[in-house]
Amino acid sequence: MPVIAVVNRKGGSGKSTVAAHLAAWCARNGSAVMLGDVDRQQSTRAWLRRRDASLPTIAPWVVDQKNILRVPTGITHVVLDTPGGMHGFDLARMVMFSDAILMPVCSSAFDREAAAACHAELMTLPRVASGRCKLAAIGMRIDARTHAAQILKDWADDLKLPFLGVLRETQLYVQCLERGMTIFDLPPQRTETDMAQWEPIKNWLTPMLYPVQAANDPSPSRPLSSSRLGAPRPDSLMPPQESLVHGGRLAGSRAQQHVTVPPRTIDTAVSAFHGNASDRQQIPPFLRQRVT
Numbered sequence: 001m002p003v004i005a006v007v008n009r010k011g012g013s014g015k016s017t018v019a020a021h022l023a024a025w026c027a028r029n030g031s032a033v034m035l036g037d038v039d040r041q042q043s044t045r046a047w048l049r050r051r052d053a054s055l056p057t058i059a060p061w062v063v064d065q066k067n068i069l070r071v072p073t074g075i076t077h078v079v080l081d082t083p084g085g086m087h088g089f090d091l092a093r094m095v096m097f098s099d100a101i102l103m104p105v106c107s108s109a110f111d112r113e114a115a116a117a118c119h120a121e122l123m124t125l126p127r128v129a130s131g132r133c134k135l136a137a138i139g140m141r142i143d144a145r146t147h148a149a150q151i152l153k154d155w156a157d158d159l160k161l162p163f164l165g166v167l168r169e170t171q172l173y174v175q176c177l178e179r180g181m182t183i184f185d186l187p188p189q190r191t192e193t194d195m196a197q198w199e200p201i202k203n204w205l206t207p208m209l210y211p212v213q214a215a216n217d218p219s220p221s222r223p224l225s226s227s228r229l230g231a232p233r234p235d236s237l238m239p240p241q242e243s244l245v246h247g248g249r250l251a252g253s254r255a256q257q258h259v260t261v262p263p264r265t266i267d268t269a270v271s272a273f274h275g276n277a278s279d280r281q282q283i284p285p286f287l288r289q290r291v292t
């Protein structure tokens with residue numbers, strides 16, 4: 001089960017926006033995706049509540065009888081939105097669970113300095129330094145034709161931080177998020193410019209999120225066609241928990257037709273994926289937070 005986290009110490013850098021879009025992209029690809037809000041503001045949970053049931057399903061955390069947040073069983077992809085200021089143990093624990101981290105960075109010198117500090121801390125973590133958890137930056141709210149885009153690219157190059165290009169500033173993002181949508185949910189003719197900007201991000205993520213597709217497809221970010229969306233995925237893309245769906249949380253997804261069993265927790269699911277149960281027995285406190 002791939003886990004992608006969106007991280008930057010700086011509030012307002014676009015973490016929730018990017019996280020919501022990544023989850024919507026996975027959902028459009030036919031994946032059983034959960035968007036988990038590690039952010040205590042729970043901004044993406046509120047966004048999910050606004051999301052129309054006719055749009056591709058994105059699951060929230062489930063809340064168990066002890067009022068603890070868990071990944072619903074049957075989920076195949078997890079996107080985590082994180083709070084500004086995350087560092088220290090909370091950051092390190094989250095990295096333990098993550099396969100990739102995306103860092104949205106705005107253009108000002110203050111933004112770059114905060115992101116550089118976040119990058120430096122992440123690089124002290126063996127999982128990131130060794131490349132087991134991959135890390136890349138995205139320029140946020142930047143006109144790709146301006147000097148700001150080049151400055152940000154040079155900054156990332158200096159840090160040897162993969163730079164996946166920029167997302168432009170547009171009210172489309174703001175308006176979509178207000179309506180529980182993303183630009184992936186809009187008609188393609190309205191979003192050509194923005195879709196092109198998401199291509200390198202999808203390219204970078206596809207080998208982690210869809211390894212079989214990436215291996216077989218010379219252009220891995222090519223949108224999955226509607227016929228491919230409806231087709232059953234090959235067995236090798238099915239994690240063991242795929243057929244074990246806890247009743248009702250993924251209403252509308254294919255997986256719902258399978259047998260209902262008690263939910264599994266993120267530690268067992270992630271341990272199963274990484275094959276390393278010993279250091280993953282505990283659910284990190286921030287993932288066990290009680291719902292307020």
Ligand SMILES: Nc1ncnc2c1ncn2[C@@H]1O[C@H](COP(=O)(O)OP(=O)(O)O)[C@@H](O)[C@H]1O
Binds near residue numbers: 010
């Ligand atoms: N590309 C963009 N164009 C215009 N507004 C944006 C864009 N990305 C984010 N925003 C807006 O910027 C604000 C901060 O973004 P948000 O994703 O909430 O940041 P964070 O989660 O890092 O605090 C929000 O009001 C959001 O709608």
Ligand SMILES: [Mg+2]
Binds near residue numbers: 016043
């Ligand atoms: Mg946020």
